[in-house]
Amino acid sequence: MAGVGLVRLLFSSDDRPGIVARVSGFLFAHGANIVDLQQHSTDPEGGQFFMRVVFDARRLDLDAATLKSRFAEEVAAPLAGRFRLAWAARKKPAAILVSRADHALLELLWRWRRGALPMELKLVIGNHAELKAAVEAFGLPFYYVPVERGKKAEAELRMLELLGEAGVELVILARYMQILSPAFVDRYPNRIINIHHSFLPAFAGARPYHQAYARGVKLIGATAHYVTAELDAGPIIAQDVARVSHRDGVRDLMEKGRDLEKRVLAEAVAAHLEDRVLVYENKTIVFD
Amino acid sequence: MAGVGLVRLLFSSDDRPGIVARVSGFLFAHGANIVDLQQHSTDPEGGQFFMRVVFDARRLDLDAATLKSRFAEEVAAPLAGRFRLAWAARKKPAAILVSRADHALLELLWRWRRGALPMELKLVIGNHAELKAAVEAFGLPFYYVPVERGKKAEAELRMLELLGEAGVELVILARYMQILSPAFVDRYPNRIINIHHSFLPAFAGARPYHQAYARGVKLIGATAHYVTAELDAGPIIAQDVARVSHRDGVRDLMEKGRDLEKRVLAEAVAAHLEDRVLVYENKTIVFD
Amino acid sequence: MAGVGLVRLLFSSDDRPGIVARVSGFLFAHGANIVDLQQHSTDPEGGQFFMRVVFDARRLDLDAATLKSRFAEEVAAPLAGRFRLAWAARKKPAAILVSRADHALLELLWRWRRGALPMELKLVIGNHAELKAAVEAFGLPFYYVPVERGKKAEAELRMLELLGEAGVELVILARYMQILSPAFVDRYPNRIINIHHSFLPAFAGARPYHQAYARGVKLIGATAHYVTAELDAGPIIAQDVARVSHRDGVRDLMEKGRDLEKRVLAEAVAAHLEDRVLVYENKTIVFD
């Protein structure tokens, strides 16, 4: 649900009685009307508490900065909670990183242009130059930052510079085929989303679609997750599968895989942009 | 989530600021710890407010009856709200109505016996006698109440008697092929769940699977809903589809349809038993 | 499966013994190697026979025209069969008709450009001019053919002229919001593909997504079919559904519906282009 005066509050803490009462009491006292609230505790005893609240802020008696500081002081601090406040009307500044494959990139650009991904897309960076024209056709700047052997640090520095200047808050890896260094990842904790193929059972090593074909799998999958220092082991945001059969050759598997990847990535990005994702102990709570 | 001391509260009213604060404040004041809360408003202005709260009642300072009366007086009445309180540990008394087909019945009985459907199953009523042995094998009483031409009222009276004596609160139509009278339906408002096949596009008239076959549909569907006076037009609780192809003859469609029906019906019954369904203006809010 | 020397044969007739032997014997005798064959009979007695054969024609001892005429004479005529021969390497000339919505159009253009839809796309015709720039960005001609009140015949004449000059063999309606006249449809029998939303249950009349919302459906669907004189009742090629909930407003339903429509339409177009669809008595056989 979008709307001019809507604000989203994400809150988490150790569970204890009275959190909902305290948070909702604070909001009510300042003129906010809750329009959507989802709460989840992992356990009634000693569990973790997670909550997403969307409230109508048009009759709020505080400005944004004051709301934030007073909530921090009067609600979050006493409960030892972590929180985030996001105005729905403010689109998050974002960037996309690509290599040569265009399917995930184009899906994002199309959905973004149609208004289905509420982000302020600032730039696209490619470690190859092939997708420059495709990106510029959308009126977006494309930066070519090649990653030469042994000079990854320089390339990442350049990328951080570009991202920093543009004030980017979300980095989307749309089949970006370089592994980001832990130093880079640390700059955007739970702010970099990646997509990769997944299989049941999993196939380690190179050419996974060839392995999946050799094994005769009946399903192929894709997983979108936040990037952490450990490769492809970050918190999962979205997953889906597609059905395949013996009639599908390796190229068919790849084509179906691409369709799946772009769809699952877009779904994960939408969840992030709408502040529906909370991360806790390397797993996500994704509110509907 | 099940648990000894858990209570579920379903609450709805016209939307207005402060409802969450009021409800959660009341609960907190009396020692309840909210473990799951989902709230939904149809519109920030002039919409409807729906909420499901699960709270841990082990440290409650009120007994059940007092909790209910004080909540009614102090919270619901001022907000002109409707509510329901259900102790998770209390299994709802239920009955199943059947005709000749056994697939939906057996699916319910098996899930029930495995503990996946938290109801206190009291009896099964059939307008045919064929399923008597199958039911009794589960240690349940089976009542044969035939519906003779022109004597439906008598049959329904007998059924209401059986249901009433057993204190039944939920009636499940597991392919019960008689249309219940409005008078019967009125006795169990949003307490009778039915399942029927659904197609895209829909097929009116007799032998829908034959029509679906003739039309070459690629999907068949099933819809579970609460029964209202208007036939098959009650609030939808659950729906699903299965894929079919030109290789499927009418009998294959029927077999796939049965698989689907039993699964969708069981899903709808579970949602009801776990107090996850709210009805408003002939549609449902089904909380996760 | 694509390939330089592959030919696809679609054959149907009344069922009788010996058809496979006759067809495969003919092909073998002329140096063709069958690489994929799917056959289906509706009934062993008095049913209909449908077959799709893909064969490797690189060692064929006949040229294309002779193959066709001799197959017609020696195989099809004695069996009173209908057949179609299509060289996989020859991409079918196609056109897209649009109105204002761009989602289905863009999905087709993207897949086409990526090589996933093996057609020779000749032109796009719009009864509105909005999508001209989007189409031309793909290097395709866009023709604006408005349909003025009372002048539909003139507009259709102009469209038929454009399609005829371009030698178009497949017309894709990508959310083209005009109803085509029977005369137009007759010019492209089983050669016009349309997409529309579908629901369980179905909703007649205007604003179906509003009706679906009002009814609280849990699934929305889309159906792609060949256009026949009877509106939206032509042979179904592909169908799919997406899950929705009470959290989805009418606009969310529409967005999910668009995603679904574009995907299902692309799937149906691919099936047609790969000669996997046979039509019989207003239903399709879609080979894998």
Place this chain on the structure above:
Amino acid sequence: MAGVGLVRLLFSSDDRPGIVARVSGFLFAHGANIVDLQQHSTDPEGGQFFMRVVFDARRLDLDAATLKSRFAEEVAAPLAGRFRLAWAARKKPAAILVSRADHALLELLWRWRRGALPMELKLVIGNHAELKAAVEAFGLPFYYVPVERGKKAEAELRMLELLGEAGVELVILARYMQILSPAFVDRYPNRIINIHHSFLPAFAGARPYHQAYARGVKLIGATAHYVTAELDAGPIIAQDVARVSHRDGVRDLMEKGRDLEKRVLAEAVAAHLEDRVLVYENKTIVFD
């Protein structure tokens, strides 16, 4: 499609021109009418050829044994092909192996009793005695064959004896928690079907549902496969997934997993019983 006079032929060999012509020519010459034929070649050059033919044998001029020997001699031998002929009316003798969990067992028994699994179920063997009554309620003999530490060979010998006496041709592991020895497996090559959970990504080691929960997966899966000497690495017959969320605890994952397992196992068993599965190089071709 079932039917009194139907015969299924599964044939595979190195690919070469003329196989379909030879097979269908032979069948036609002896009065068989092909009602369903699916053929697949992995590659037009040097690939493998797989075919399933269903034919109406009511007007056959050979008896079953002669058909088989002459087909072997006149068709299979010259093509160096492997084949299997199965009369649809003959139900394959089968056995189920279980431990303590009843969900997969009961699903099979119910489907079997309803006629949806065309097998002649001979017996159930359990390495625990718990499911004896449940099995006997279906009128089937239950044999308790415990597997004591260090005495697995004796137990397997007893099981092979029971299976052999009953003439069993298909062994279904319905959550049988013992690992079968290579010697046992060799007695039933591609004749033992197992089911196990699958995840994206995969989780090695104990308590996979706990691991999946800890990792916050959004999908859980199940894979049915033929048992080979290498554990859980045999040819995959069927796979499916179910959606889960952060609201699902470990027990919910397990319950959903059970539902999935029983469904996928039943699907795989049906494919085997209908002679729709061919195995080649540790992968399956599953015809529709």
